[in-house]
Amino acid sequence: MLGNLTLMEYLGGGREVPSHRPWPRYLLDERAWIAMIRQLAVAEWALLGLWGDASEVHLALRDEEAGAIAVASLPCPERRFPSLSQVRPSAIRLERAIRDLYGLTPTDLADGRPWLDHGRWPATTPLALSRGPAAQQPVEYRFLPVEGESLHQVPVGPVHAGVIEPGHFRFTCAGETVVRLEQRMGYTHKGVEALMAGKTVAEAARLAGRLSGDSTVAYAIAFARAVEAATAMEAPPRAHWLRALMAELERLANHLADIGGICNDAAFGFMLARCMTLREQVLQANEACFGHRLLMDKVVPGGVAADLTREGASILRGLLNDLRRPFNALVDAYDDLPSLQDRTVGTGVVQASLAHRFGAGGVVGRASSQAGDARKDPGYPPYDELDFDVPVLASGDVNARVWVRVEEARQSLKLIEQILRDMPGGPLHKPIPTRPGEGMALIEGFRGEILMWVRVSEVGRVVRCHPRDPSWFQWPLLEAAIEGNIIADFPLCNKSFNCAYSGVDL
Numbered sequence: 001m002l003g004n005l006t007l008m009e010y011l012g013g014g015r016e017v018p019s020h021r022p023w024p025r026y027l028l029d030e031r032a033w034i035a036m037i038r039q040l041a042v043a044e045w046a047l048l049g050l051w052g053d054a055s056e057v058h059l060a061l062r063d064e065e066a067g068a069i070a071v072a073s074l075p076c077p078e079r080r081f082p083s084l085s086q087v088r089p090s091a092i093r094l095e096r097a098i099r100d101l102y103g104l105t106p107t108d109l110a111d112g113r114p115w116l117d118h119g120r121w122p123a124t125t126p127l128a129l130s131r132g133p134a135a136q137q138p139v140e141y142r143f144l145p146v147e148g149e150s151l152h153q154v155p156v157g158p159v160h161a162g163v164i165e166p167g168h169f170r171f172t173c174a175g176e177t178v179v180r181l182e183q184r185m186g187y188t189h190k191g192v193e194a195l196m197a198g199k200t201v202a203e204a205a206r207l208a209g210r211l212s213g214d215s216t217v218a219y220a221i222a223f224a225r226a227v228e229a230a231t232a233m234e235a236p237p238r239a240h241w242l243r244a245l246m247a248e249l250e251r252l253a254n255h256l257a258d259i260g261g262i263c264n265d266a267a268f269g270f271m272l273a274r275c276m277t278l279r280e281q282v283l284q285a286n287e288a289c290f291g292h293r294l295l296m297d298k299v300v301p302g303g304v305a306a307d308l309t310r311e312g313a314s315i316l317r318g319l320l321n322d323l324r325r326p327f328n329a330l331v332d333a334y335d336d337l338p339s340l341q342d343r344t345v346g347t348g349v350v351q352a353s354l355a356h357r358f359g360a361g362g363v364v365g366r367a368s369s370q371a372g373d374a375r376k377d378p379g380y381p382p383y384d385e386l387d388f389d390v391p392v393l394a395s396g397d398v399n400a401r402v403w404v405r406v407e408e409a410r411q412s413l414k415l416i417e418q419i420l421r422d423m424p425g426g427p428l429h430k431p432i433p434t435r436p437g438e439g440m441a442l443i444e445g446f447r448g449e450i451l452m453w454v455r456v457s458e459v460g461r462v463v464r465c466h467p468r469d470p471s472w473f474q475w476p477l478l479e480a481a482i483e484g485n486i487i488a489d490f491p492l493c494n495k496s497f498n499c500a501y502s503g504v505d506l
Contacts, residue, residue, distance in 0.1 A: 049453065103128035177487075202300070215450070218446070233430060237424045249286055289316060320417055346399075360448070362474065364401065376390065
């Protein structure tokens with residue numbers, strides 16, 4: 001029966017593409033693609049990514065039972081492909097983006113509205129083999145209808161208070177209770193995938209590190225590992241350990257900011273002030289040790305661009321000592337305030353079944369019983385030599401997302417301590433070989449799993465690069481989380497997700 005086939009048994013019937021690493025890629029025909037969609041309806045295969053090319057679509061899958069990962073590709077000579085949206089709702093926005101950018105139309109798409117294209121580009125389908133003409137007028141975006149008595153709508157954004165990226169939220173409410181929330185993104189689409197094409201690996205790496213500024217290390221590692229896989233090389237051991245050190249510093253800084261921000265949206269500003277003070281200590285240590293507060297451009301294909309000196313190691317050990325006690329005191333303060341718990345417990349619940357269906361990872365997924373963490377599965381160095389736990393809770397509310405962040409911050413402190421103690425010596429970088437190939441990487445950023453896929457030419461230039469931010473699979477769950485809550489709780493729910501606008505406006 002179809003349901004008994006493993007991912008590799010199924011895709012093995014296609015034609016394997018050579019030089020795709022570290023996981024295989026198979027070319028399917030349309031009949032096999034349709035059969036694969038039927039298989040997705042019954043199999044425990046997680047959707048990792050879905051992206052377009054000039055004349056193909058590519059789908060990354062993980063067999064949750066066997067642990068295998070593979071990419072399936074479908075040539076689209078007629079500029080269309082069968083949609084996955086009926087069996088994987090997390091594919092809907094990805095398929096809408098493919099159509100907007102590449103002009104490859106998903107047939108039977110569950111939601112046919114544009115996603116990135118607002119009708120303001122100088123050309124339609126800008127990455128297609130043949131661009132379309134510019135739209136005559138902006139898109140009239142039709143929000144989904146809602147039926148009921150005494151309903152009213154509250155539009156928020158795309159311009160928000162403070163320094164924040166644009167995104168529109170359309171609330172339909174009955175009194176103060178939210179009946180439906182619908183998002184619209186794409187206001188700051190940057191065209192990064194087009195910008196990367198033709199760049200040298202070094203030039204594209206700088207763009208990768210700027211896809212989402214708060215995740216510059218995670219994206220840089222993802223791009224570097226994808227290029228290293230494509231060219232069949234491995235960075236030196238010390239480089240892997242330094243990458244992990246920077247990644248944990250980035251994770252720690254962001255979780256501190258998020259914990260404070262969530263409490264601030266529940267009117268406990270003291271927590272934000274104190275958490276941001278601790279975050280500032282992390283950023284200052286980054287600057288002192290590596291020369292950049294956000295660690296931008298310090299991870300490069302082939303290794304790293306900055307070493308950790310003995311003085312730097314001493315600074316980081318001092319940072320660990322300075323953070324632990326005040327952080328634990330702040331956690332106790334959060335736990336001891338009934339008025340704060342009243343705002344976070346039971347608010348913005350994401351059911352575990354829905355998180356599983358959308359393949360949500362990171363804090364959002366782990367607060368709703370999803371235990372995935374790319375550092376452990378599929379894993380990458382040096383995390384296979386480090387001891388750490390992945391916190392998982394079941395309640396799926398704002399409070400659970402706070403506690404997952406708290407425990408992840410504690411695990412980052414533990415990991416930094418281990419890295420400083422056990423980091424090997426040796427070189428920091430190896431040159432990237434000039435050879436063609438395709439590579440994919442899965443990296444755990446502070447928001448969750450980042451996918452990076454790259455095709456490199458025989459002269460060492462990027463032919464195609466696709467980054468997939470974890471927010472693609474988390475933003476839709478925010479719409480579900482706020483339903484039935486009062487509209488005043490939206491900032492609290494939104495901050496507890498902290499999805500990236502920039503990450504889905506690539």
